[in-house]
Amino acid sequence: MTDLPAGERQQLPPPAADTGAMGWLRRNLFSSWGNGITTVVLLAAILWLLAWFVDWAVVNAVWTAPSGQACRGHGACWALIHEKYRFIFFGTFPYEQQWRPLLAVIVMVTMLGTSADRRMWNRRLIWIWGIGSFLTFLLMFGQINIPLGLILFVALAVGGLGMLLRSAVAAAPEIAGWRTLAAIGAIGIVLRLVGVLPPWSLAIAPFSYVETGLWGGLPVTLILATYGLVFAFPYGILLALGRRSNLPLIKGLCIGFIELIRGVPLISLLIMASVMLPLFLPTGMTIDKFLRALIAVILFAGAYIAEIIRGGLQSLPKGQFEAADAMGFNYFQRTTLIILPQALRVVIPPLINTFIGFFKDTSLVLIIGIFDFLNAANQALVDPNWAGFPSEVYLFAAFVYFCFCFSMSRYSKYLEVELNKGTRR
């Protein structure tokens, strides 16, 4: 082959001994006597452990039993899970109404699943989240009263955002529509404040009312994690941008907030939210315990997300900012069109890492007496009839957490590949 002149030589396949399963085995597991023995010993240990686990968890397991007594002397007592699974999943939610939290979980998982698809990242997302959130809370509460003021505020916010975001690309009638919506909202709020409009509210009450104190289990974990992160994310972006601001006041406030929140444990923030916050509120005014926990999670996650996003912002070359400036973009356009899309792509892995962390950290709300999934599982152990089988319950809880966290981790991988299509150099 080599006698051919340069440029006409054939491309050769790699040597056969290096490829294929046998080649891989020989190179990685049995390359020397020492490696060979280690491989065999470890393999034996793994098999032994696996056999023991299968024996305990499957072969000798008790799947149904009237009480914990019947499980003694056997393997895993899955009968306990069978008996308590509704309590573990839905906590103290009224028993005969538990189809509601079940439906709420299905709605939320569907909502999260569909909005994970990149093809949905357009106006459809607003509909998915609007309808999904409404259904979730309607199912959980059973009855929702929407005050007129809130409806008007939403009209103003949606109209205002429409005007701002669509101003460059929309036709005149559409802009006029947004403007009308915002105007109705603004005028309505003023009239409501002056007292011309009555304190009316829209009551939607298809089911019996269940207060947040009775909520528990998986829906609580999902609601805290989802809405905690959904609000913490834009809040974290604002904090990160504020921390890089040239205005000393904004910069100082953002640094102060981030450092203050990062400097204390989430537990102390939760306790503060549940014990101290009510002391500062005017008498007669109360904020729901669940909402306080949610706010604590948002503040805490926001500070962490801000620091991650700041890392992404700093990783962008200065030239990107300069090119945007040189073309006449204003700060808002530069940030939303050029800087953030790039910065967020860079920080997907650490961001999802934080999301996974917070999904599990929501279990800390047990400290202020909220029955999230792990806490409900914990409570299932208290029943004296079924005492003595903590491993089964915790394994089960761990499995459910793992399903959620592992899907997030896989999604992070998908997102990285999907968003970097074509942009890899």
Place this chain on the structure above:
Amino acid sequence: MATTAKHDLSHAPSVIELKGVNKWYGQFHVLSDINLDVKQGERIVICGPSGSGKSTLIRCINRLEEHQRGDIVVHGITLSNDVKNIEAIRRDVGMVFQSFNLFPHLTILDNLTLAPIWVKKTPKKEAEEIAMSLLKRVRIPEQANKYPGQLSGGQQQRVAIARALCMRPKIMLFDEPTSALDPEMVKEVLDVMIELAKEGMTMLCVTHEMGFARAVADRVIFMDRGEIVEQNAPEEFFAHPKNERTKTFLGQILHH
């Protein structure tokens, strides 16, 4: 490269005026007493050793850098801290960077249409037509739907030129546009720039491509240590440099 008939600029109006411009980086005096008058349609090449302040000078014109003393007037607008003034000037002044600075998350076409759509409020369809015609002009229309990372350096820089032209600027600033390119790609970028110069665009170009200066420049400016040391028409500048520093510099870059 073809020699161009020098055009008469004596009656052309001034589009950029720098009067006594000074700038410091900390204690370092990067621009000292710069006076410069650029006529409409004039093509200026700025050269000089590294650290002489030539990039800083053109970056002051569209306010990527802030000068501390003196006045810069672009199209009758005096640069100040007023954001509206700065944005107005930037709409009229296009810039091409040494490192291209294309937006890597957008396709070539989106890179070109983003500013016209959002800054100039051009309808999307029209912006895309303009973008495609400019991509044809820089001879890469077939790359419109690729991402910057998939293009060669020379192609990326031609896209960057087209992107600046999409805003229909009256002045173009070039900050060492060929310095980051592999040698075989320099020519394709210079050809585009020469074409642009022949169409009468006002250009300020920081470059060491002396062939380009000979071919299209009306005036060559030599800067050293933050000052304009010498300026002249290219034939005079290269044939009879007057200042010692100019002679040393030309000796270093022309004969090696």
